[in-house]
Amino acid sequence: MVFLTRRERFNAAHRLYNKEWSDEKNKEVFGKCSNANYHGHNFELFVTVKGLPDPDTGFIVNAHSLSVLLQSEIIDKLDHSNLNLDVDFLKDVLPSSENIVIAIWGVLEKLITDCELHCIKLVETENIFVEYYGPQ
Amino acid sequence: MVFLTRRERFNAAHRLYNKEWSDEKNKEVFGKCSNANYHGHNFELFVTVKGLPDPDTGFIVNAHSLSVLLQSEIIDKLDHSNLNLDVDFLKDVLPSSENIVIAIWGVLEKLITDCELHCIKLVETENIFVEYYGPQ
Amino acid sequence: MVFLTRRERFNAAHRLYNKEWSDEKNKEVFGKCSNANYHGHNFELFVTVKGLPDPDTGFIVNAHSLSVLLQSEIIDKLDHSNLNLDVDFLKDVLPSSENIVIAIWGVLEKLITDCELHCIKLVETENIFVEYYGPQ
Amino acid sequence: MVFLTRRERFNAAHRLYNKEWSDEKNKEVFGKCSNANYHGHNFELFVTVKGLPDPDTGFIVNAHSLSVLLQSEIIDKLDHSNLNLDVDFLKDVLPSSENIVIAIWGVLEKLITDCELHCIKLVETENIFVEYYGPQ
Amino acid sequence: MVFLTRRERFNAAHRLYNKEWSDEKNKEVFGKCSNANYHGHNFELFVTVKGLPDPDTGFIVNAHSLSVLLQSEIIDKLDHSNLNLDVDFLKDVLPSSENIVIAIWGVLEKLITDCELHCIKLVETENIFVEYYGPQ
């Protein structure tokens, strides 16, 4: 088994906000991350797949094809978007990094078929990132 | 003369939007950067000052004091904000990176007095940054 | 399970030195790392925790609260310190990166209670880092 | 168990090319990566070993000795080389990143004896890397 | 005046080789950089332009348009190429980083017309880069 990781990037706005709660409760729990007018990040997405290298190509997956898939199915929807308002696969999802990686896993596990999806990593700032290895 | 640079960071939402123009014209000129629901970035701000080192301290400026100033006057206002809506010194400014560095220079040149402000650099993504050395 | 990692930094002096050995033996084994007057590093500490996201917050842990804990219990003691002389939880520990991550694990495992401590990673230089996943 | 990772770097040329295929087929599968005159990369190699810290040194391995070994057995052969033509342990190997990490594992597993080889990671660009944990 | 910098990347092979010299002389002067089978790099290109922000857009140049120009005129020719053999604007140029930035300046100064070309920077490795501000 070899693991291959492809990095993609997207720039998006979001806020942490629980619709069930008052604005005060949101502010108390999420602090400035709940700013009503949003804030944003340069997110980095790392998608790791695993498999055996094909003897003819040396590839577990064509990294360029993987990038094309990630662009069309994930990045085109997230880049220059508002994660609370604009993204179909995040509808009704509180867009914490934890919830975003679970949602991305849900999209990709059906689309990656010639090798195995291993990990979704999302870097929110240089100081915080999350990783998800799927439901187990 | 020695030049000292201090880096600070802020995470903010913005959109590129000229109020004088139709939405179509904004979309034509700014593309996805004009998304009505905003997008965002992890901005990096580099402030460079210059001066002669003080013989007693070896400092042209106390970098900790400079950071405290930048935090209170610049970063506290920009971090987790919406650059189109929330920032006093960006009121009526189209928040392109070019316009933001000019606005930050305007704030800081009055506040930095024991050494000389030299450059404001703003990194928007890993691929784009701007620099401003003041009006000349 | 989602994994969340928080990065903190500290700048510290240390030397590699076994008190049981002669200076010659220390020099032979540790080379310039045993310099009697110390050397130092900008250490980067990555603390990874794991858990299930809270349905109300989307968090496995509030990353800001985690950072406050790491600052008060770990970083305030290590930053601008001498790792051989100044740190209570490193008393009588030869401060190799391997021993430091084990010691930090010992401090944190008692303090992190609402999610599970998963990994302590310490980056000593751009070319060397260590990782510890706890006693097993 | 503590894991220690050492980074080394090498700058090399390569092309992706299957000798059994026509040039057209190679171009179709590998695109510009099959350019007959080669292209190249600044590769980053991360070698991770694991073990228990020696009570006398605090080391699972002397990182300097590990680096000397990696330089003489791996980097001196790869650096400023053509991976298709110049490297003994890549003879008859299609030099994809996947195949390179497997080949490096083959060389190192015999040479690393006082601790255990855990992972070979190769970073090809800022957007693509592969990892190999050995045959299992 | 505001300065805007756009980063682009290309992966290429090259060798340092003076055709007027013997192989021995080339090896003596250029060392392993003269390897007959080439080596390669992940080059990073930083192009800096300067100008006054347009009051309507806040831009000194549309960074996306600049990137499209750099891709078509520079990167498409350099990426996955051999700098000694494949690039029209490097014909008969010894492809040292110094000579490459001068050649890129020559291409771009004619093409960048709505603002002013200021600097071409080329990063060859994490330890070496060159900068050129044009003939003066």
Add this chain to the structure above:
Amino acid sequence: MVFLTRRERFNAAHRLYNKEWSDEKNKEVFGKCSNANYHGHNFELFVTVKGLPDPDTGFIVNAHSLSVLLQSEIIDKLDHSNLNLDVDFLKDVLPSSENIVIAIWGVLEKLITDCELHCIKLVETENIFVEYYGPQ
């Protein structure tokens, strides 16, 4: 004129301390940077030289030769040292980053003769760096 920059690194301990002052005054001015037992950094040194490329080599300077010079004259003295105690060219110098770059300039300007020394840059942390262009 082309500018070439070479990066070197050194890991060192230091403290900010003015011998003319009381410990209290030192603590008041320098804070935790005056810790009696020292702290330390992974310093990055960028040395920039300028000149015209040699028509035979394409070099303004052989970057490898420059690195050998920097290693023997600067890095071997600074690496794994205590900047307050161990370095001949920092004797009686309060080792602030500002004073260190001036001292390194003093050493190098006599040694760099076949091209011109342009700038000494010292990165102390990811948030602070200084630059010196010589006495003017």
